[in-house]
Amino acid sequence: MSLLKINQGNPLIHCITNYVVANFTANGLLAIGASPVMADEIAEVGDMVSVASGLLVNIGTINGRTKEAMIVAGRKANEVGIPVVLDPVGVGATAFRRETVKNLLREIKFDLIRCNTGELAAIAGVNWDSKGVDSGVGEIDIEQTAKAIAKQYNCFVIVTGEVDIATNGESIDYIAGGHELMTKITGTGCLLSAICTAALAVERNNLSILSDVLKDYKKVAEKARQKEWLGTVQQEVLNQLHQIAGGRA
Amino acid sequence: MSLLKINQGNPLIHCITNYVVANFTANGLLAIGASPVMADEIAEVGDMVSVASGLLVNIGTINGRTKEAMIVAGRKANEVGIPVVLDPVGVGATAFRRETVKNLLREIKFDLIRCNTGELAAIAGVNWDSKGVDSGVGEIDIEQTAKAIAKQYNCFVIVTGEVDIATNGESIDYIAGGHELMTKITGTGCLLSAICTAALAVERNNLSILSDVLKDYKKVAEKARQKEWLGTVQQEVLNQLHQIAGGRA
Amino acid sequence: MSLLKINQGNPLIHCITNYVVANFTANGLLAIGASPVMADEIAEVGDMVSVASGLLVNIGTINGRTKEAMIVAGRKANEVGIPVVLDPVGVGATAFRRETVKNLLREIKFDLIRCNTGELAAIAGVNWDSKGVDSGVGEIDIEQTAKAIAKQYNCFVIVTGEVDIATNGESIDYIAGGHELMTKITGTGCLLSAICTAALAVERNNLSILSDVLKDYKKVAEKARQKEWLGTVQQEVLNQLHQIAGGRA
Structure with missing residues (x-):
């Protein structure tokens, strides 16, 4: 029901995200009836946040300039009272990303951190071998760490993987299903963060709408993989999102 | 016939455009037999304009640096005598965009402004609720405003919507048709602006080639929507452009 | 066998590439079982290179900032001993690109330059009419020039075209086949450079693995074009890469 609600609410989502997935993210938001806007100029992000219903901050291809824009936008979002979501892409990979995420978490009150296990470990300062922007491998008590960070x-914390978890710091929802093919195309995690932003824009402070989004996304993955051909998965994800958000699946 | 002419002319189109739609724009230009080049470094845009047949300026994800590049490129385009097209994406959304477009219109002589109703209203200084980069809603005499701006x-002004209009300030062409599915994927307006640049590169100062482009694009929309699945519309648009430009549809 | 080897090795490839093809490049690397990471902030590229197995430097939408990032990353790659590949997109088109590539070639020891004929001519200082980022036309002894540059x-030099050549400066491999449809979508050359980076990451200093990659890519082109529709070629390329890398074709 979460995607249907987003479709009815048609929230405008301001995305400061990476150029690798910007197109897929915009099309994914459009597919569920949200309106995307991408803007990262420091001089205008405050204005853009003021007309938006939610802000996504994704550090995938961050640089010094866009980092500043994220901080300006995030503070404004806090001021005007719209939800802000952090996608700390590859935060464990470089000192610059670790510092940046620390700054962002200090300067901005986030509603949700959406990450993979490696990124969670980096935020928590746990040792972890986080291959680039991939999740990587290591030993971590995911549930306890996610709760502690939340x-x-x-804020809410979502850690995606074979089984997704969503927590408010107290309770944890577990969402199983999906398909690993989703990890073989770029941007599925980034798009999920954008969709979560849209969900919080229509129903804030609600863990269950986030868990519903995760369930829907697992369904999308299961349907999308039925095509079996990797090259069409991106399109299938858009198709399935559109069907579910339109109440047709 | 407009796309066929572009295909025969094979113009090189220099695009300073946003990173959300850069890939789709490049593929769309290739599909109609034009050659795209994307470059936004201030130090080189003058050189790039000098070898190009047309310049597209799209402010979708503009920043302070690329704004300067647009001005340098636009002036050079005026100097060497190639057509310049403005796509004022979301100009009504922020003060920075309004200022930027004012600057661009002062510094550069454009051949065409291709916009939606909300953007037209913002350029004309008319009150309008322009949701982000979407068209939005409001009251405006579109025909009179478009003519006045032209x-x-x-320059020519094209305002796209359910019925497109194209004007040289005196007469107006109306182009109906198309399908609203085109508004559910990102970049269809941006690509249209790029195609209009290519059209003016092969036949300048000609309102009727622009109206022909709009008719062809409406046809593309009608064909593309027959697939009914949102995720494949982007591909279908490329397919149909390629067919029409190749004289096969 | 080259793609299969990459799939087994799963190298992390750091790409400093243009925003037009970033998504396609990431998906192409994922399709063959490599892990892409895109990062171009000067403050972090050194760290990113340190965890990567290969570095791709592509100047497609370069600017002053990313040029510096390329130099910092390239030097670090030389220091830690991972392969570096140069894709000198449109180097002949502007003085800035010519200067940039000169700088890059002076500051960084490359393992491979992957270019088209027009770009080869520009690097060699041969007269050539290199339409934007397209190959263009002119007179050049490709084999001798490629060998001389190598x-x-x-380093290795690959010049792609109707017949690809790959040389170490002494011998030359010729790879025929493919389909011109590959030149009608953006990013196929850029993706090939990324795949070559992945190949050198699993087997360095080996001309024959590069020739194998070129053969596989020609096969991909032949399979992809069987769909006949331009709009789906991008997806077909990903499909075919995935099949070959998975040992299924």
Whole structure:
């Protein structure tokens, strides 16, 4: 029901995201009836946030300039009272990303951190071998760490993987299903973060709408993989999102 | 016939455009037999314009640096005598965009402004609720405003919507048809602006070639929507452009 | 066998590439079982290179900032001993690109230059009419020039076209086949450069693995064009890469 609600609410989502997935993210938001806007000039992000219903901050191809834009936009979002979501892409990979995410978490009150296990470990300062922007491998008590981070920053935390978890710091929802083919195309995690932003824009402070989004996304993955051909998965994800958001699946 | 002419002329189109639609724009230009080149470094845009047959300026993800590049490129285009097209994406959304478009219109002589109703309203200084980069809703005499802007800046103005209009400030062409599915994927307006640049590159100062482009694009929309699946519309647009430009549809 | 080897090795490839093809490049690398990471902030590229197995430098939409990032990344790659590949997109089109490539070739020891004939001519200082980022037309002894450049910079040189050539400065491999449809979508050359980076990451200093990649890519082109529709070629390329890398074709 979460995607249907987004479709009815048609929230405008301001995305400061990476150029690798910008097109896929815009099309994914359009597919569920949200309106995307991408803008990262420091001089205008405040204005853009003021007309938006939600802000996504994704550090995938961040640079010094866009980092500043994220901070300006995030503060404005806090001021005007719209939800802000952080996607800390590859935060464990470089000192610059670790510092940046620390800054962002200090300057901005986030509603949600949406990450993979490697990124969670990096935020928590746990040792982890996080291959580039991939999740990587290591030992971590995902549930406890996610809860601790959610409490520390007073926000929801979603950690996606074979089984997704979503927590408010107290309770945890587990969402199984999906298909690993989703990890073989770029941007599925980034798009999920954008969709979560749209979900919080229509129903804030609600863990269950996020869990519903995760369930729908697992369904999307299962349907999309039925095509079996990797090259069409991106299109299938858009198709399935559109069907579910339109109440047709 | 307009796309066929572009295909025969094979113009090189220099695009300073946003990173959300850069790939789709490049593929769309290739599909109609034009050659795209994307370059936005201030130090080189003058050189690039000098070898190009047309310049597209699209402010979708503009920043301070690319704004300067647009001005340098636009002036050079005026100097060497190639057509310049403005796509004022979301100009009504922020003060920075309004200022930028004012600057661009002062510094550069454009051949065409290709916009939606909300963007037209913002350029004309008319009150309008322009949701992000979407068209939005409001009250405006589109025909009179488009004509006035065309006269003021001595250029063609195209306002796309359910019925497109194209004007030289005196007469107006109306182009109906198409399909609203085109508004559910990102970049169809941006690509249209790029195609209009290519059209003016092969036949300048000609309103009727622009109207022909709009008719062909409406046809593309009608064919593309027959697939009914949102995720494949982007591909279908490329397919149909390629067919029409190749004289096969 | 080259793609299969990449799939087994799963190298992390750091791409500093243009925003037009970033998504297609990431998906293409994922399709063959490599892991892409895109990062171009000067403050972090050194760290990113340190965890990567190969570095791709593509100047397609270069600017002053990313040029510096390329130099920092390239030097670090030389220092830590991972392969570096140069894709000198449209180097002949502007003085800035010519200067940039000169700088890059002076500051960085490349393992491979992957270019088209027009770009080869520009690097060699031969007269050539290189339409934008397209290959263009002119007179050049491709084999001799490629060999000379390979010797001068002590690297492999691949020049793609109707017949690809790959040289180490002494011998030359010729790879025929493919389909011209590959030149009608953007990013096929850029993706090939990324795949060559992945190939050198799993087997360095080996001309024959590069020739194998070229053969596989020609096969991809032949399979992809069987769909006949331009709009789906991008997807077909990903499909075919995935099949070959998975040992299924």
